[in-house]
Amino acid sequence: MDTIPIRSIREIPPEENMLSGTPACAGCGGLLTLRHCLKALGEKIVIVNAASCFTLLSIYPFTPFKNSWLYTAMACAPAGAQGVRDALDILIKKGKLDPEEDLKVVVLTGDGSAYDMGLSSTSGAIYRNLDFYYICYDNEAYGNTGFQQSGATPFASRTATSPPGGARPTGAQLQKKDLFEIWNSHRPPYLATISPAYPVDLVNKFRKAEQYKGPKLFISHSSCPPGWGFDPSHSVSLAKLAVETGIWPLKESVHGKVEHTFVPKKFKPVEDYLKEQERFAHLFKPVRQEDILKSIQETVNEYWRKHKLLS
Amino acid sequence: MTITLGGVCEPGSTLVNKTGGWRTFRPVFDYDKCIKCKLCELLCPDMSVDARDDGFFEFNYDFCKGCGICANECPKDAIEMVLEEK
């Protein structure tokens, strides 16, 4: 695929590699991001999935996909991908598979696997320079089991295991892990953050990634109506607000060198994003938790100052 | 439903699951306002907006879950969400 960036949504491949009838919730931002990723990746792929909401997409005897699908335990999708990659390579070597018919191996997991349980198997795969894609749809909690706190849950979010109230009015006490930096410390050939609200940016990142052999890693900020508590019609506008407020930076890294792919001309206040969601409602009522709101804004400002994109 | 041993999930077999039954509100186009920008089609998570030969789009109500993203994102307010009547 050529790497001249596309400019408009009209240049996004029209083919659908995932069909309708999936059991994902109405307005699932993760499903939308997956749809866009599969357009960019094309049909010749095999997906290796770890237990998550998206495991339910492909349950016997139904699948929305045109490609094959391997389901693994939460901790080991990248190990599964290694097995699939090795098998394909052996078939090619033995002359049993035409190299033209080779498949891209794509790991697809939630944040629970990517940030927590599968961190070590991913580290191993990147370390070994495994030729694969990783798509993490990050809905910032263990969604499928009822929205429990994960390493991706942002500070002050309500989750099933961080209910605000009593001695802990804040909700989640811990800061979201910086998975981008953790993965980037391995210096993979390609790494990017993406968003369901920026499909042109997403497609360009996949087009760029394709030229590299080795790990090509993507983290998508995936709006989740039931988990985050907002009307499903706002799934895209909320994902967009996350970028416009600076809480979800769109960026990429090539062999460890980071560039931002979109920098808002003027950052919107983070509050605009937070107040749209039930999971942050306790920060606004019954009493406004001013210090918490300030500290969230300050964390975002610090990030952009560190990158010299905010004075 | 009989499940055979060693069965295969045929590509796109979820098409038998008519998720349109989930809907509370149904999106409806106002073609007089539509500028054929394609955003509704691109931002539907459920592949339920189909292109027509004349450049306009139409909904596939067999699968549209009624999330309302298309209506919310349309720059011309050309999609209305109407209460389903059963």
Ligand SMILES: Cc1ncc(C[n+]2csc(CCOP(=O)(O)OP(=O)(O)O)c2C)c(N)n1
């Ligand atoms: C080792 C292990 N622990 C717990 C589970 C139960 N489980 C299945 S899906 C899931 C949630 C996964 O969360 P995430 O990866 O963020 O994906 P999401 O459900 O949010 O899409 C959990 C905890 C499991 N399958 N395996």
Ligand code: SF4
């Ligand atoms: S719980 Fe969230 S991530 Fe899971 S299918 Fe529903 S909207 Fe998507």
Ligand code: SF4
């Ligand atoms: S988003 Fe609105 S204007 Fe654009 S094609 Fe759809 S209906 Fe028409």
Ligand code: SF4
């Ligand atoms: S309401 Fe939602 S599911 Fe239906 S066509 Fe619009 S975006 Fe797609």
Ligand SMILES: [Mg+2]
């Ligand atoms: Mg999750």
